[in-house]
Amino acid sequence: MAEPIRVVVTGAAGQIAYSLLYQLAKGDVFGEKQPLSLHLLDIEPMMGVLNGVVMELQDCALPLLREVIPTADPAVGFKDVDAAFLVGAMPRKEGMERKDLLAANVKIFKAQGQALDQHAKKTVKVLVVGNPANTNSLICSKYAPSIPPANFSAMTRLDQNRAQAQIANRLGVPVNNVNKVTIWGNHSSTQFPDVANATVVTANGETKSVADAINDQAWLNGDFISTVQKRGAAVIAARKLSSAMSAAKAAADHMKDWWNGSPEGSWVSMAVFSDGSYNTPAGVMYSFPVRCSKGQWEIVQGLNLDEFARGKLDLTSKELLEERDEALAVCQD
Ligand SMILES: NC(=O)C1=CN([C@@H]2O[C@H](COP(=O)(O)OP(=O)(O)OC[C@H]3O[C@@H](n4cnc5c(N)ncnc54)[C@H](O)[C@@H]3O)[C@@H](O)[C@H]2O)C=CC1
Numbered sequence: 140m141a142e143p144i145r146v147v148v149t150g151a152a153g154q155i156a157y158s159l160l161y162q163l164a165k166g167d168v169f170g171e172k173q174p175l176s177l178h179l180l181d182i183e184p185m186m187g188v189l190n191g192v193v194m195e196l197q198d199c200a201l202p203l204l205r206e207v208i209p210t211a212d213p214a215v216g217f218k219d220v221d222a223a224f225l226v227g228a229m230p231r232k233e234g235m236e237r238k239d240l241l242a243a244n245v246k247i248f249k250a251q252g253q254a255l256d257q258h259a260k261k262t263v264k265v266l267v268v269g270n271p272a273n274t275n276s277l278i279c280s281k282y283a284p285s286i287p288p289a290n291f292s293a294m295t296r297l298d299q300n301r302a303q304a305q306i307a308n309r310l311g312v313p314v315n316n317v318n319k320v321t322i323w324g325n326h327s328s329t330q331f332p333d334v335a336n337a338t339v340v341t342a343n344g345e346t347k348s349v350a351d352a353i354n355d356q357a358w359l360n361g362d363f364i365s366t367v368q369k370r371g372a373a374v375i376a377a378r379k380l381s382s383a384m385s386a387a388k389a390a391a392d393h394m395k396d397w398w399n400g401s402p403e404g405s406w407v408s409m410a411v412f413s414d415g416s417y418n419t420p421a422g423v424m425y426s427f428p429v430r431c432s433k434g435q436w437e438i439v440q441g442l443n444l445d446e447f448a449r450g451k452l453d454l455t456s457k458e459l460l461e462e463r464d465e466a467l468a469v470c471q472d
């Protein structure tokens with residue numbers, strides 16, 4: 140058996156963590172042969188609740204789970220970690236945009252960047268889930284200069300999963316028959332869910348472009364995009380709480396593919412530092428189509444963008460630049 144790895148989940152007493160921890164502890168992400176120590180970080184007033192989560196993890200009787208460390212001290216939470224799920228942050232309520240959380244949440248990611256810098260392994264892979272995720276991840280990396288920027292990412296996998304599910308549902312095929320769906324830009328209502336390169340294995344076993352299989356460009360350019368862009372708000376309106384089960388599944392999917400490699404012949408969407416690819420602003424955390432192999436991601440190059448797509452990419456770029464400037468100002472206060 141391999142040596143245990145150390146994995147931290149912040150916001151460990153919250154909603155998303157409640158679904159995520161089970162997936163981690165049973166081997167869904169790092170593999171069924173990879174034992175792990177789980178570091179559970181939350182704030183002091185939540186330590187009682189967190190203790191209940193620790194009891195439940197113990198009661199799950201999972202053989203891969205070697206140790207559980209509940210704590211409110213970031214120095215303990217981030218000590219020697221190999222992977223970090225930064226979930227702990229305020230969720231939005233009905234009527235808010237995710238960027239309305241920026242002032243409240245970004246300082247958490249400044250402090251956690253500093254703590255990661257001091258205490259985590261330099262090889263740690265960091266996934267930011269807490270909103271506004273792209274900009275929080277940028278700030279976290281900025282305050283962790285000893286860790287390579289490529290080790291930071293933000294989650295748009297939930298948007299990818301939503302887009303794939305919308306297409307699969309419309310075509311009446313299982314979701315994994317749909318490939319190469321891309322989410323560009325910000326995890327916000329300006330994101331661009333793009334199926335121009337997506338393929339589907341149809342019910343009779345034929346591989347087709349999604350555009351041909353759907354045969355309704357007005358839907359693809361209209362309701363499909365807005366449904367994915369506004370899905371988080373729709374869940375909040377229905378549940379009075381933001382998505383948690385699906386967010387946890389997406390966080391597990393994101394880290395699993397980063398750690399083990401993305402599916403052969405397809406790609407996944409991750410927000411990573413832009414290098415200017417596709418004329419996006421270098422230095423912001425931008426969601427791209429990526430391929431992962433041996434723990435590294437690489438932006439898929441050479442995709443054609445028509446005028447419609449170009450406009451969408453530019454719009455979400457503009458929002459990310461505005462968020463970056465606001466976040467930097469908040470962090471200087
Ligand atoms: N990127 C994405 O696709 C998604 C992001 N989210 C975001 O994830 C975040 C968490 O959502 P939920 O789990 O539903 O919220 P929640 O309110 O149920 O849990 C958040 C937890 O974080 C803790 N926390 C607050 N400050 C902390 C700190 N400094 N250190 C450690 N823990 C801290 C809180 O005490 C609480 O236990 C929200 O910002 C939400 O908007 C939610 C869904 C999808």
Ligand SMILES: O=C([O-])CC(=O)C(=O)O
Pocket residue numbers: 230231237270297370371372374375381382386
């Ligand atoms: O909508 C929210 O605030 C939570 C979230 O990020 C999502 O469900 O995509």
